Each structure stands twice: as C-alpha cells, then as structure tokens.
Amino acid sequence: MKPAASLLAFTTLSGLGLGLLVFLSLGLPPVSGWGAFAFFAISFLLAGGGLSISALHLGRPERALKAFREWRTSWLSREAWASVTALGLTGLYALPLLFDGPRLWPIGILAAAACIATVMCTGSIYAALRAVPRWHHWSTPAMFVAYAVTGGALLAGQVTMAMALLAATGIAQFLAWRTGDARVARRFGTRNTATGLHGHVRLFERPHTGENYVTEEMVFVVARKHATKLRSIALVLAFALPLVLLALPFSHLLGVAAVLSHAAGVVVARWLFFAEAEHVVGLYYGR
Amino acid sequence: MRQPDPDRSPKVSDEVRKTTCYMCACRCGIDVHLKNGEVAYIEGNRDHPVNHGVLCAKGASGIMQHLSPARLRAPLKRTGPRGSGEFEEISWDEALELAVSWMKPIRESAPEKLAFFTGRDQSQSFTSYWAQAFGTPNYAAHGGFCSVNMAAAGIYTMGGAFWEFGQPDWERTKLFLLFGVAEDHDSNPLKMGLGRLKERGVKTIGVNPIRTGYNAVADEWVGITPGTDGLFILALVHCLLEAGKIDLDYLARWTNAPALVDEDPKSDRYGLLLRDDEDRLLVIDRRTGRPAPYDGAGVKPDLRGKVRRAGITHRSVFQLIAGRYLSKDFAPEAVEGRTGVPAARIRRIAAELAHVAFDQAIEIDQPWTDFRGERHEKMIGRPVSVHAMRGISAHSNGFQTCRALHFLQILLGSVETPGGFRFKPPYPKSAEAHPKPCADPHPGQPLDGPHLGFVHGPEDLLYREDGTPARIDKAFTWENPMSAHGLMHMVISNAHAGDPYRIDTLFLYMANMAWNSSMGTGRAMEMLSDTDEDGEYVIPRIIYSDAYSSEMVAYADLVLPDTTYLERHDCISLLDRPISEPDAAADAIRWPVVEPDRDVRGFQSVLVDLAARLGLPGFVEEDGTPRYADYADYMIRHERRPGVGPLAGWRVGETGMTHGRGAPNEAQLDSYIANGGFWMGHVPAEGAFYKPWNMAYQDWAVETGLTDAPRPYLFDLFCEPLRRFQLAAEGRTEPQPPDHLRERIKLTLDPLPIWYPPMEDGHADPVEYPLHALTQRPPAMYHSWGGQNAWLRQIHGSNPLYLPSHLWQAHGFSEGDWARVSSAHGEIVVPVAEMAALNDNTVWTWNAIGKRKGAWALDDKAPEATKGFLLNHLIHELLPEKGDGLRWSNSDPVTGQAAWFDLRVRIERVDRDPGESYPVTEPQASPVGRGPKTVAQKVGE
Amino acid sequence: MTDLPETTERKLGLVIDLDICVGCHACVTACKGWNTENYGAPLADDDAYGEEPVGAFLNRVHSFEVTPESGPAQLVHFPRSCLHCDDAPCVTVCPTGASWKRAEDGIVLVNEDECIGCGLCAWACPYGAREMDPSAQVMKKCTLCVDRIDNENLDPIDREPACVRTCPTGARHFGDLGDPESAVSQLVEERGGMDLMPEQGTKPVNKYLPPRPKDEEIDVLAPLLAPVADEPRGFLGWLDKALERMG
Numbered sequence A: 001m002k003p004a005a006s007l008l009a010f011t012t013l014s015g016l017g018l019g020l021l022v023f024l025s026l027g028l029p030p031v032s033g034w035g036a037f038a039f040f041a042i043s044f045l046l047a048g049g050g051l052s053i054s055a056l057h058l059g060r061p062e063r064a065l066k067a068f069r070e071w072r073t074s075w076l077s078r079e080a081w082a083s084v085t086a087l088g089l090t091g092l093y094a095l096p097l098l099f100d101g102p103r104l105w106p107i108g109i110l111a112a113a114a115c116i117a118t119v120m121c122t123g124s125i126y127a128a129l130r131a132v133p134r135w136h137h138w139s140t141p142a143m144f145v146a147y148a149v150t151g152g153a154l155l156a157g158q159v160t161m162a163m164a165l166l167a168a169t170g171i172a173q174f175l176a177w178r179t180g181d182a183r184v185a186r187r188f189g190t191r192n193t194a195t196g197l198h199g200h201v202r203l204f205e206r207p208h209t210g211e212n213y214v215t216e217e218m219v220f221v222v223a224r225k226h227a228t229k230l231r232s233i234a235l236v237l238a239f240a241l242p243l244v245l246l247a248l249p250f251s252h253l254l255g256v257a258a259v260l261s262h263a264a265g266v267v268v269a270r271w272l273f274f275a276e277a278e279h280v281v282g283l284y285y286g287r
Numbered sequence B: 001m002r003q004p005d006p007d008r009s010p011k012v013s014d015e016v017r018k019t020t021c022y023m024c025a026c027r028c029g030i031d032v033h034l035k036n037g038e039v040a041y042i043e044g045n046r047d048h049p050v051n052h053g054v055l056c057a058k059g060a061s062g063i064m065q066h067l068s069p070a071r072l073r074a075p076l077k078r079t080g081p082r083g084s085g086e087f088e089e090i091s092w093d094e095a096l097e098l099a100v101s102w103m104k105p106i107r108e109s110a111p112e113k114l115a116f117f118t119g120r121d122q123s124q125s126f127t128s129y130w131a132q133a134f135g136t137p138n139y140a141a142h143g144g145f146c147s148v149n150m151a152a153a154g155i156y157t158m159g160g161a162f163w164e165f166g167q168p169d170w171e172r173t174k175l176f177l178l179f180g181v182a183e184d185h186d187s188n189p190l191k192m193g194l195g196r197l198k199e200r201g202v203k204t205i206g207v208n209p210i211r212t213g214y215n216a217v218a219d220e221w222v223g224i225t226p227g228t229d230g231l232f233i234l235a236l237v238h239c240l241l242e243a244g245k246i247d248l249d250y251l252a253r254w255t256n257a258p259a260l261v262d263e264d265p266k267s268d269r270y271g272l273l274l275r276d277d278e279d280r281l282l283v284i285d286r287r288t289g290r291p292a293p294y295d296g297a298g299v300k301p302d303l304r305g306k307v308r309r310a311g312i313t314h315r316s317v318f319q320l321i322a323g324r325y326l327s328k329d330f331a332p333e334a335v336e337g338r339t340g341v342p343a344a345r346i347r348r349i350a351a352e353l354a355h356v357a358f359d360q361a362i363e364i365d366q367p368w369t370d371f372r373g374e375r376h377e378k379m380i381g382r383p384v385s386v387h388a389m390r391g392i393s394a395h396s397n398g399f400q401t402c403r404a405l406h407f408l409q410i411l412l413g414s415v416e417t418p419g420g421f422r423f424k425p426p427y428p429k430s431a432e433a434h435p436k437p438c439a440d441p442h443p444g445q446p447l448d449g450p451h452l453g454f455v456h457g458p459e460d461l462l463y464r465e466d467g468t469p470a471r472i473d474k475a476f477t478w479e480n481p482m483s484a485h486g487l488m489h490m491v492i493s494n495a496h497a498g499d500p501y502r503i504d505t506l507f508l509y510m511a512n513m514a515w516n517s518s519m520g521t522g523r524a525m526e527m528l529s530d531t532d533e534d535g536e537y538v539i540p541r542i543i544y545s546d547a548y549s550s551e552m553v554a555y556a557d558l559v560l561p562d563t564t565y566l567e568r569h570d571c572i573s574l575l576d577r578p579i580s581e582p583d584a585a586a587d588a589i590r591w592p593v594v595e596p597d598r599d600v601r602g603f604q605s606v607l608v609d610l611a612a613r614l615g616l617p618g619f620v621e622e623d624g625t626p627r628y629a630d631y632a633d634y635m636i637r638h639e640r641r642p643g644v645g646p647l648a649g650w651r652v653g654e655t656g657m658t659h660g661r662g663a664p665n666e667a668q669l670d671s672y673i674a675n676g677g678f679w680m681g682h683v684p685a686e687g688a689f690y691k692p693w694n695m696a697y698q699d700w701a702v703e704t705g706l707t708d709a710p711r712p713y714l715f716d717l718f719c720e721p722l723r724r725f726q727l728a729a730e731g732r733t734e735p736q737p738p739d740h741l742r743e744r745i746k747l748t749l750d751p752l753p754i755w756y757p758p759m760e761d762g763h764a765d766p767v768e769y770p771l772h773a774l775t776q777r778p779p780a781m782y783h784s785w786g787g788q789n790a791w792l793r794q795i796h797g798s799n800p801l802y803l804p805s806h807l808w809q810a811h812g813f814s815e816g817d818w819a820r821v822s823s824a825h826g827e828i829v830v831p832v833a834e835m836a837a838l839n840d841n842t843v844w845t846w847n848a849i850g851k852r853k854g855a856w857a858l859d860d861k862a863p864e865a866t867k868g869f870l871l872n873h874l875i876h877e878l879l880p881e882k883g884d885g886l887r888w889s890n891s892d893p894v895t896g897q898a899a900w901f902d903l904r905v906r907i908e909r910v911d912r913d914p915g916e917s918y919p920v921t922e923p924q925a926s927p928v929g930r931g932p933k934t935v936a937q938k939v940g941e
Numbered sequence C: 001m002t003d004l005p006e007t008t009e010r011k012l013g014l015v016i017d018l019d020i021c022v023g024c025h026a027c028v029t030a031c032k033g034w035n036t037e038n039y040g041a042p043l044a045d046d047d048a049y050g051e052e053p054v055g056a057f058l059n060r061v062h063s064f065e066v067t068p069e070s071g072p073a074q075l076v077h078f079p080r081s082c083l084h085c086d087d088a089p090c091v092t093v094c095p096t097g098a099s100w101k102r103a104e105d106g107i108v109l110v111n112e113d114e115c116i117g118c119g120l121c122a123w124a125c126p127y128g129a130r131e132m133d134p135s136a137q138v139m140k141k142c143t144l145c146v147d148r149i150d151n152e153n154l155d156p157i158d159r160e161p162a163c164v165r166t167c168p169t170g171a172r173h174f175g176d177l178g179d180p181e182s183a184v185s186q187l188v189e190e191r192g193g194m195d196l197m198p199e200q201g202t203k204p205v206n207k208y209l210p211p212r213p214k215d216e217e218i219d220v221l222a223p224l225l226a227p228v229a230d231e232p233r234g235f236l237g238w239l240d241k242a243l244e245r246m247g
C-alpha cells in the first residue's frame, strides 16, 4: 500500500498523542496547572493534529462529518466516534486540572479507555481488510495500541514503564513482522486463484500502460532487501536506541533524544507498515 | 433502512443522429447522441450491416477525438523552416489562392509536377477523379505500402481479395484459418465472426508468429517463422494433392485448371494458354474430347486435357500443378525446418482441411444457373474458410504467398461456395474487368484514363518516350509491374532524388509521411526539409491536409485543415470501397452531425472548390462556373456513368424512386440520413453463391449498376499475365526488361504460386541479424491518430519491444530493461518486455505508438515521445547494397508492396536506463498549443 | 446503508467468457463513454495529454500469459470490473453509507453525494474494482449500468450494460445469476463458470467462463490422409479414374 505522508503523519502523531493521553488520564504523571497545560497541549496537538491531518487524506474533507454515520459496520466510523469521545473525555478530565481543580478519576479511566479504543479502531480499520493479508489479523490493532502506549509512556516520562514497554513492543513488533511474513505467504492467494486460470500464469500486459488509482494506492512494491534494512533501522530507532538512552543516567536531553529517536523509528515502522502491506489486487498487476 | 434511489431512467439524449464512424477504416454505423446540440455519447447502430450495434475501443472514444486539443483550427502558412512547426493562421481565401497560384502554372505546363497522394481516406474514386481531371499521372492512395499484395493477388487469382472485398461465410463455415492478422480493416466484423464461430464450436487455427488478440482465442496456434507462409501453404497443397483431396468438379468448371499450356520451349507462346482465333480460352470438352471455348454452352472442361496444335503440345494447367506441387520440395518434411512447423502437424492440418471440406460438405437446396447455361439443383459448400492480411502480404514474397493461399482455397472448392469464402459486391470482378493504368500527361488537359489499374503484360507498363518511368513512384515498371495501388512509400525519396524526374508540388492528404508511414522516418524528415545549393527546398512545395496537428503538418508549406469525421460529408461508395455484405450491396455516408466550431473545411469540399478555381473538366459547367457547390452536392449530382453516381440508394427511376441505376435525386442525402446513413440492396437468393459464374448474380449486378454487362470469368490458378512478363525476361517477346532485372522477373513472376525467401534475407545477412522484427496493430489505437485521444492514450501510451523468453533469458534481461536494436539500416534503443507465446526468432512491438515531441498537442514529456518508439527507423525503402552495385527496392518485385515485415535485427542489452528511447527527434512547435490538464467531459447536467 | 442485505431478490451481474475475449478494450471505452455522460460525476482524466495521464475507468482489460504443463504458451485477455459481490467488503467498511448494495437486485453502488473520498472501500476490494475520480474526488465503480438496464427511454433491446452491448465478440453476458433458469446461469452451469479469488470470501456475483482447451494435437475426426499416389504419374492415373467416376 502506498505509504501516504498524510497517513504516516496521522497514525504516528495521533498514536503518540493518544498514548500520552492514556497516561495523563491515569495520572501518570499527576500533572496540574501549567504542567497540565503543557502536557495536555502537547498531547492534544499530537492527537488532534494527527486526526485532522487524517481529514487531508479525504477526497472531500468538507464532508468529513458524514463519516460518523456507519458505526455499526465501519471501523472508520467507529474511529471517528471513539476519537471524539476520547478527546471529549480527556478534555473534561483535563479542564479542572488546568485550574488545579480535582482529578476526576472515573472520567480519567474512561478517557484512557477511549484513547486506547480510538487507537484500536485505527488499527482495526487496517485489520479488517482481508484483501491485505499482512494486516488482516488481531495483532494489527494490538500493535497500534502497543506503539501508542509505548510512545505515551516515553512522552509521559514514565521511564521504567517505558523501558519495559519499549522492550516488549520491540519484541512484539519483531514477532509481528515474522508472523506477518508467514501469513502473507499462506494467505495471499495466487495468480491462479485471482484469474481462475491453470498453469503458470504471468501478467503479459497491464490494462493501461500508465499508472492508475489502484496501482498508485495499492500496488506499491518495496524491494525485499530494503525492507530488511528498514526493519532493522526501525527496531534500532524506535526501541533499542531509546532503551539505551533511558538506561543511561537520566537527563532531560537524553529523554528528549529518546522520544525523538522513538518517534523517528515509529515513522520508519509505519512507513513499512504500509509499504510492506501488499494488497491482493497486485495479483492482477504482475505481483 | 431506506435505500438511495438513483434515477433509473435518465434521458439519454435530445436527439440521435446516425452516421458512419471514422475512428478507423472499418466504417461502422454509429448513433451520435446529442444534448443541447453537443455530442454527448456515441454508440453503435444496431441496424447497420457492418457492426450491428457493436463498436470497438476507438469507435466508443470518438467523442475524445472530436474534442481533441490537437484539432487544427484554421489554414496554416509556414513561417519557420520546414519541420519546425512554426506557422501563421491564414484565411481560406488566402490559402486557396496560394494553392491555385502554385497549381495552375503546373497544370498548364507539366501536370506531372504535381504529385497528389492520399492516405487512408475513403474517397479514392473522388480524389482520383480530381487528379485525373488535373492531368497528373502522379496519383495514388496508400495501398502500395499497405496491402496491395493481398488485393492484387486476390484480383489476379479470383477476382477479389479478402480485405474488405470478401469474408468468410461466418454462419456456415466449419473450420477457419487466419493468416497474419492482428486487427485488419474489417475489425469489428472479424471479431463478431470469431464470436459466432465460438458459439457454434467451430475450430479456428491462427497462423501467426505472435499469439495475441484473434490468435490468442484461436483453438490452435501455428507460430510460424515470418516470411515462410508460402511454404507452409504449398505443403498443405502437396498433402491434399497427394491424397486426391481436391474438388475436381469445381476445378474443371470454374477455374482455368483445364486450360491448355503451350509446352514447347521453342514456341514464342511458350507457357501461355491456348486460345482460339477470337482470343477465347480453349479447354478440352470431355463430351467430344476436342478443344472448345471454355464458356461454350454445355462445355465440360477436361482437367487431363492435352492437345497438339500446329505441332505444339499443350497440356492442362492441372497437370502442371500436379507436377509441381507433388514434388518432394513441397513435402511437409522439406519445409518444416524453414517454417518452424513440424511436418506431422502440417499433415494433420491438411487432413483436417480435407475432412471438413469433403466429409462435412454442405448442401443448400437452391437451384441456380451457370454462365454455360447449365442448371444446378443444389449449392454444394466446402465449409473451410480463410482470412489473411498483412502478415502474409507485407513481405517481399507476399504476392506469391497470397496467391498460394487463394490457390489452396480454390483447390478445396471453398471460394464462393456455402461455408467458404464469399465476395461482397461489387466483387467478384476479374482483373480483366478492371481498367488498365494511364500515365500520359497533356498540359492543360485531363489524363486519358484512371491512374491505377491492372496490367496484363509488358505492353501495359508505363514508361515515357525516353524510357524513364512515367510515374514519380515508378509504379507499373519492370521493377514492380503489377503495382496496382502505386508506391506511396517511394514518392518522397524519388521526388528528393529527382528520379525519374523532379516535381514541383507534393500534395498529400491524410498520411503521416513524416512519421509512421515512412520506411525510414529520420530520412523522410531529412528529405522533406533538405535544401539544394541555392537554399531552396529540394521538394519545392508541400501542401498537406490533415485534421490534427500531426508530425507531417510540420513539414507542409500550406496546411488545409480538415474537419473531424462528425463535421463533414463523406461518401463510402460502390465506386471504391463500399460497406457491402456477401448478400447485399451497400454504401454509406457521413454527414455533419455537428457543425465545426473552427475555421476548418471538409477536404473533399476544398478539392471541389480548388477544381472549380482551376477550371478542371467535370467540375465546371461549359461557361466555367462551378458545377458543384460542395462535396455533398457532388455526391448527389455527379454521374460516373449514365445513371451511376457515388451513391446507389434512392435514385430517380423512370417510374419513381429506384436504387442502383437512376437519375440524381436532390433529396438523396435526406433519404440516407433517414435510413441511418446507409443503403443496402439485397442479392437475390439464387445469386448468393457461385457469383462469378451465377447468371442470377451477374444479371443483378448489371441491374444494380455494378457493371454494364454480365462478366462471368474463370479463377486463374495459372496467372497468365505473370507468364507474359517472364516471357519477356526470357528474351522471347518485346518489350524487354533491363538486364539486371531479368533473373529476378524469371524467378518471382511465376504463373503458378511459388515461394522464395524474403528479399531482405538475401541482402542483410541473417547471421548478423538473426531475428525477425514485426509490428502489430493495437486494437485500441489507429496508427498515429489515437495518440491525441485522452482515453485511448492511457491504454497504449508507450510500447515495449517484446522478446521471446529464450532470448530474454539468454541476454539476462529483467523487467524495466532497455535494448539496442540494430538492423542493416539503423539503430534504436528501446524498452523491452518478455513474451512466451511468441515465435522463437521474432521480436515485435505495437505499431505507431511513438510520437514526435510537440505533435498531437501532447506534453513534451508524454510517454509516447519519451518511451514510445517506431520500428520504422530500422527500415529502409531500399535494401543494403550487396556487391552488385545496386540498391534493390525493399518491396515485392511483383506489386511493389512495401516489405515492412522482412525486417531483420539483432539485439543487445544496454546496461543503463537511457531514460529516453533513441533516436530522439527535436521537438516541433505546436500550432494548436497543448491539451488541457484535466478532462471531465459531460454535456448533460 | 453499509449493512449488506441478507439476501437480494435478484443477483444481477455479468458473465465474461475468457475463451473469446480478444482483449480489444471496446468494453473499456464504451463503459467510460456511458458513465462519463451518465451516473454521477463524469469519469475524469488527469494530466490527460501529459506525462502521467491517470483517468478513472470502471472496467479494464488485463492480459495474462499462461504456460500450460505441456504445449505452447497462451495469452488470455482478462476484463476486470466490479463483481457485485454478495459479501461485499467494500460496502461494510464505508463510514458514510455512500456505498451500498441494492436489496432488490444486488447491484453495488456508490452514492456520490455522500462519499467523502476516504478510499477505504477501494482498499477493501480485493479486485481493484473501485477508483477514485481524479477530479470529483469521489469513489467510482461499475454501476452495472443501473441507468440503462431499466431505462424507459431506451429500447427494450438496449436495456443492457454499455459494455455488453458493445462487445464485438459477444464475450460479455448480463443477467440474473440468482435465477438458475436464466441464460447466464445456464451458461455458467454449462461452461463451469468460476469465481475470482474465492479465498477472499466475497462471493462474487459476476462469473468468468474459463478458456476452452487449446492446441489439442489429435483430432479424432480427421484421420491422416492416405496418399493416392506417390509420384505425379501415379497421380494422373488416379485422376483418370476419379474423373471417370464423376461421369
């Protein structure tokens, strides 16, 4: 699939933002006043910014509100509801804190759940696509949540938890790639099933000599050797390096570096998430 | 939950106007839907005899051609150097006066100095009439580089060709063979026919080095080595003769197989056919055992005939045939190596042919009477049918190969019999019923007769008094005596070389000669813009009519912009290439279903206007006033022979409306329009088959005005005119050919079909250039016209060269690679792709996708201009010099047909992606600007 | 409207015969022509005369090369458009309800006024049957010519999809695949009509008829020819007899 910049930005930023909100809503760290303002501002900028960037991906952004309609079947619609709920609840939770008011625990817990639900919805949008076997698995939303909370823990300065999560998510990502590879090999279908033809089937001519919406969106091919290299880079940047940085004696600078390294790693991993996800339609275009 | 409910019955249009498609030369009927007076949608006309409602990809994209940004807008006068594409727009008055100022002096002094050549227009009976009135001998359409081998071989052998002039009996045939066809002119009827065959479970065999399109759906594929079909066909003939599986009765009655050949090498008629004093062909009548005229009442011609006359032995053509083709030279085992078709397979296909023709014969209970007066109770059919086109004709042995194919059909008795091949009126028409060519110019006067025709011996060749060829293209000379369509591919190079003479004005219409229709595109562009020592252009003046901003436009001094096909009158006439069906004569019109929004004029109307300004006979009244207002007026009022005009439908008879023969009818076009743009006149049931010999058909043809008297004839298995040229080459008769051509004429103008290797093989070393390089018509593109079409260019925006898998692997190619392709004449660097369903010694590409930068209102970076390419850069109209000091023409030695498919090449992988196909031609300026960024055409709300 | 109907009264769809499709692309442009002028926004082309033209098409024809176990390689032309799946994933993912499957005949459509152009339905379709219009930025797909098949302004004989009407070889058939008696169902039955990507579980309505076997070497009906003679003289002897028999 095409790793569109808007989707990379949207999933990365909103994941980090919502992840941070999860922690803030659970009082980790227990911010208030200007501290709360700063933390919530960052998290809202990330989450809200990410979500609004997602509207850029729409052909008709002015009609974005229609997306709330089909929550009964569509994960995208559910994501819309979940995100509004999450932002609403975290807002409700944050508001008193800004004025050093009370910490509304029940709302905080609900807000954290809504943030996680939002990220789960995002992941489920992809996981629901049977036509993309690499995504079509429970691990897809799980990894989205794992990334979000890991990033959130980092941003929230929860060093120990962050270290644990970094290690766990890193390993999980490694396993997810491996199982994803196996799933693709198993479930992708073949040019024979795609065409119903027997014998060795090979694309002779594309229907049109140029590209089209489908090839541009869905027939993005990343060379295998690049993928392996990028996977290593993603693992190092997103997990290994931040772990090392956190393991060093604490300093804010190192903390910031860990966050930046993680964010960069997430971008690479997200790029791979899209770029490596092959759509079965590729079978009609010479995969 | 409530569902949305889209409008199920939207209004389709305000009005439907029925006319004829011209996205290609197939001439399908179209329904043009208009909304608010604008073209909204085009679909096929269900009632139309050609397409019965279907359209091809091009036809359905007509709206994009009609709205193309490349449409010319006004007459253009060149301002920059030739080829630059720099022009100023001028008025029609200025343009026409300029043209007249060039043409008038030519006509008055030396009419041959105007050379008028046309491309794939469909008004050749009109354009040739114009050229005849002008008086220049230098006129032809593009047939010489297109498919004259097919046409001439068909007419010289059986009085009609495949092409548009006949078709398989789709409804009855039980085995169908397709030779060397990718699309063909009759492309929708062919596709519909193939569909019908599939429905009936009829087997199709595709003989083609490349397995795409029609050949891909064929039940069996014969991936023959290019240029060897003649051998394959004659091996089939060998097997059939050997097994006695030929239609003896048919051969005896309807062909010249029983005619008697002079067998005495000492006779001056050696090899000619025996005739009586009245020049009637003689056969042995089996009733009497004595010679009798072939068409005498009740004569039963004897296939074994033999007679001694004046001491000279004559033996039947049939015996000659048996002698030649039973020879081991034509045995499948002898040809399998060259053709790449295993002997066992040739034998099996021969057996299938025999089985279907004789064991599955058809009988129709339809009595009929032949030209000898004999009544037949039934029509017997041999349901094997064949179709072929440029794959066999565009080789330098194409004439003989096409003849071999007809020979095979005739031996099986499957021409003009049920289930076989059927002619479409005005065909059948023997070669002798056609005129002979004329080329004597008289200043200020019209030419004595038509330019093109059929020669029957050396005395019909066209030379001037000084012994030089009479025509600029050297048609009808010893080099290519039977060049029935002229040689358009030689015009530019001959005019440039001043050989046989210099011309003044080159007048071209609808032919992209600076690009895809020239053999050697680079050289064509050079010759068109070359100057002499005084800085004057070697070809002094070029006038060109195109509708679009093509590559050729850039080389004209004066451009006469045509309309699109929806904006003008056209006439698809029984006088040239009508839309008939085997069961009906039919003709059609185009008419302006919308008016042009630019300062353009239908070219035929412009010719009518020019003719009037030049005072050409036939185009002006006695007092010099114009006879016709425009082309529509000409279509209605012109009479070629009394009662016979361009259109056969709705003429005025003695008692009222009539068809075929009749006086002009002022309202004729209205009748055509009301009838969907076409007219059809049905052949009577008794005349449906055996047309050349069937009196019911012959009489109907006279009635309909197709001919003035019944003209039954025999099929010429033995082609006597060829023998007459051979006789001269043997030194027996006058006039004689130049010495250097003697051997070639003796070899290639054999009166019985033969095979010889393509000429280029004899000249370019096949070891150095081991591969055959071919082009194919893409179904969704018409030559260069399609490139400007926003929809079609997405289907074919660039073209790779396809290589067979074994080469692909041997050279280590992978996807996205490029190759250098060289021939004896040039070199190109192009993208390549792999193909397994391809003859092992063949590479190919789609034809005419490559474009020059700046042409067709396309962006300079358009893939057509950067990746697309032409194979034409590797082709030359002359073969390389081969030690005899001569440059032989790269054409068929009989007809002059351009041998496009003789091309031999070599390939090498290039290491780096060159980014652009080589050669890169300098961009031309666009006189129409560039196309818009986005197209979202919708007329209705 | 993104719930799929439990069942549909009819299952309208296409049956495409791979045995006779010559890959002419006629159906491609006929579809483009009709659907540009009719249902919804015109099918636009971006960079129409430029370097990278990209237009919306509802039907495209691929070609595949097939190398069988034995025998020469073959070419199969392969038209591909929306299959109007019974279990259409493109419909259920749509967040707005713009995509829906009609309960009465099973046609899958996009209500362009409701479409936000999110592209998710195109991702969900395994067959690449949906394309975003480059100009209107709404999702486009085969409408099965809903505005033709019941159109009272058309002659009854013309109430069929544009691509079916135009196909010169007759490779495309339209009808009710839910009715076992319909001509299309019969055809599917006779010719072993197949589903594309059955593993995707989409239950396509459209069916493809497989190419018939090609290049079969032995034709039992045509025994090899027995020579009547092996040299010209013998042949003339045979000829004498044959002509005598003819009388």
Ligand SMILES: Nc1nc2c(c(=O)[nH]1)N[C@H]1C(S)=C(S)[C@@H](COP(=O)(O)OP(=O)(O)OC[C@H]3O[C@@H](n4cnc5c(=O)[nH]c(N)nc54)[C@H](O)[C@@H]3O)O[C@H]1N2
Pocket: B024, B120, B146, B147, B179, B180, B181, B182, B183, B184, B185, B186, B187, B207, B208, B209, B210, B224, B225, B226, B227, B228, B229, B388, B389, B390, B391, B392, B395, B774, B775, B776, B777, B778, B779, B780, B781, B782, B783, B901
């Ligand atoms: N769509 C479309 N239709 C067209 C045209 C077009 O440009 N586009 N052009 C029109 C014109 S002007 C013409 S002349 C006709 C031509 O119609 P076709 O005769 O169909 O022309 P080509 O595409 O040149 O096809 C030649 C075929 O012959 C095969 N071939 C080449 N050499 C040999 C050989 O030695 N033996 C055999 N058996 N086969 C061989 C090639 O593989 C190819 O399939 O088409 C007309 N119709």
Ligand SMILES: Nc1nc2c(c(=O)[nH]1)N[C@H]1C(S)=C(S)[C@@H](COP(=O)(O)OP(=O)(O)OC[C@H]3O[C@@H](n4cnc5c(=O)[nH]c(N)nc54)[C@H](O)[C@@H]3O)O[C@H]1N2
Pocket: B119, B120, B142, B145, B146, B147, B509, B510, B511, B512, B513, B516, B517, B518, B545, B546, B547, B548, B549, B550, B551, B552, B562, B563, B564, B565, B603, B775, B776, B782, B783, B784, B785, B847, B848, B871, B872, B900
């Ligand atoms: N390599 C290779 N080259 C070939 C062939 C091949 O098989 N291989 N085939 C050869 C054959 S058979 C042919 S017929 C030629 C065809 O070659 P051309 O005859 O050059 O064919 P087109 O490209 O169609 O060019 C015709 C010109 O007519 C113009 N035109 C289109 N419509 C109209 C109109 O309505 N009015 C006017 N006035 N002009 C119009 C077009 O814009 C174009 O400039 O190509 C030949 N060249």
Ligand code: SF4
Pocket: B021, B022, B023, B024, B025, B026, B027, B028, B051, B054, B055, B056, B057, B058, B059, B060, B187, B188
């Ligand atoms: S074959 Fe196609 S382009 Fe040619 S006349 Fe017919 S519909 Fe038009």
Ligand code: SF4
Pocket: C020, C021, C022, C023, C024, C025, C026, C027, C028, C061, C077, C079, C166, C167, C168, C169, C170, C171, C172
């Ligand atoms: S129109 Fe018919 S034959 Fe042509 S590509 Fe489409 S389905 Fe195939």
Ligand code: SF4
Pocket: C081, C082, C083, C084, C085, C088, C089, C090, C091, C108, C124, C125, C126, C127, C128, C129, C130, C141, C202
């Ligand atoms: S083919 Fe694709 S677009 Fe059509 S119904 Fe099936 S999933 Fe949806």
Ligand code: SF4
Pocket: C093, C094, C095, C096, C097, C098, C099, C110, C114, C115, C116, C117, C118, C119, C120, C121, C122, C138, C139
């Ligand atoms: S692109 Fe339109 S139709 Fe498709 S899922 Fe999004 S809103 Fe629905």
Ligand code: SF4
Pocket: C030, C031, C032, C034, C035, C058, C059, C081, C141, C142, C143, C144, C145, C161, C162, C163, C164
């Ligand atoms: S049914 Fe209509 S919309 Fe669908 S592919 Fe055919 S022409 Fe296009």
Ligand SMILES: [Mo]
Pocket: B145, B146, B147
């Ligand atoms: Mo041609």
